[in-house]
Amino acid sequence: MYFTHAITRLPADSVASGLTTSNIGAPDAELTRQQFRNYVDILLGLGLTVTTLPAEPDYPDSHFVEDTAVMMPELAIITHPGAPSRRGEVETIAPVVSRFRHTVRMSSNAHMDGGDVLMIDKQFFIGLTSRTDEAGIREFAAAVEKFGYSVTAIEVGAGLHLKSIVNYVGRNTVILSEDSVDHPAFRGFNQIVLAKEEEYAGNTLWINDTLITPSGYPDTLKKLKTLGLPIIETDTSEIRKMDGGLTCMSLRF
Ligand code: CIR
Numbered sequence: 001m002y003f004t005h006a007i008t009r010l011p012a013d014s015v016a017s018g019l020t021t022s023n024i025g026a027p028d029a030e031l032t033r034q035q036f037r038n039y040v041d042i043l044l045g046l047g048l049t050v051t052t053l054p055a056e057p058d059y060p061d062s063h064f065v066e067d068t069a070v071m072m073p074e075l076a077i078i079t080h081p082g083a084p085s086r087r088g089e090v091e092t093i094a095p096v097v098s099r100f101r102h103t104v105r106m107s108s109n110a111h112m113d114g115g116d117v118l119m120i121d122k123q124f125f126i127g128l129t130s131r132t133d134e135a136g137i138r139e140f141a142a143a144v145e146k147f148g149y150s151v152t153a154i155e156v157g158a159g160l161h162l163k164s165i166v167n168y169v170g171r172n173t174v175i176l177s178e179d180s181v182d183h184p185a186f187r188g189f190n191q192i193v194l195a196k197e198e199e200y201a202g203n204t205l206w207i208n209d210t211l212i213t214p215s216g217y218p219d220t221l222k223k224l225k226t227l228g229l230p231i232i233e234t235d236t237s238e239i240r241k242m243d244g245g246l247t248c249m250s251l252r253f
Pocket of ligand 1: 018019020061064066067083086114115116160161164242243244245247248
């Protein structure tokens with residue numbers, strides 16, 4: 001998949017009021033924005049056209065745009081996010097996404113965060129988590145299967161989202177937590193297994209055969225280097241404080 005565009009949203013001053021389970025302190029709003037700007041610069045450097053939406057102070061998690069939609073070449077699904085405080089975020093994302101794709105909107109009986117949706121070619125692996133339920137996966141599957149996609153549900157025991165612990169990093173390889181290694185869904189891929197203390201770095205983003213990875217995770221970096229792809233490290237200290245990572249801050253297509 002070659003990406004040409006990304007949609008992002010500027011973090012609001014209210015960022016520290018968002019949802020988090022991290023217990024590693026409150027993020028600094030200005031440093032969050034700086035880390036966000038660095039991220040956007042990396043996307044621009046990789047040749048993507050980036051649409052950055054204005055901050056939404058009433059939605060302190062709204063710069064985690066990945067959770068509000070799932071983009072694919074044929075269509076986009078506008079999700080019904082699992083956390084009640086985040087549901088309003090889709091109202092301002094939907095019109096922007098619909099400039100680029102035909103959109104299908106999930107019903108309010110179903111729940112899904114885009115952070116649970118891992119797309120590898122024509123396969124979707126979708127985490128069953130506190131944010132994404134079976135009804136969400138059923139509605140999603142009904143919308144995409146006619147375009148030849150397969151959908152596999154994955155029970156996620158720990159971590160916020162599936163992509164908190166499993167991501168595709170190119171070259172038929174997934175990076176994943178120790179706990180996910182034996183999952184049959186990932187047996188067909190080469191595997192880079194995260195050290196327990198570096199699990200956060202599993203949220204590495206593969207864009208146009210370049211890897212963007214959080215800085216400060218030396219064991220993961222060493223393992224990623226074996227793929228032979230260009231790697232860009234960037235600091236996500238403030239993003240992490242709100243359970244966010246690199247995939248969360250953009251919709252790529
Ligand atoms: C939340 O709990 O919803 C946000 N604080 C973090 C969302 C991170 N999103 C993602 O990993 N896709």
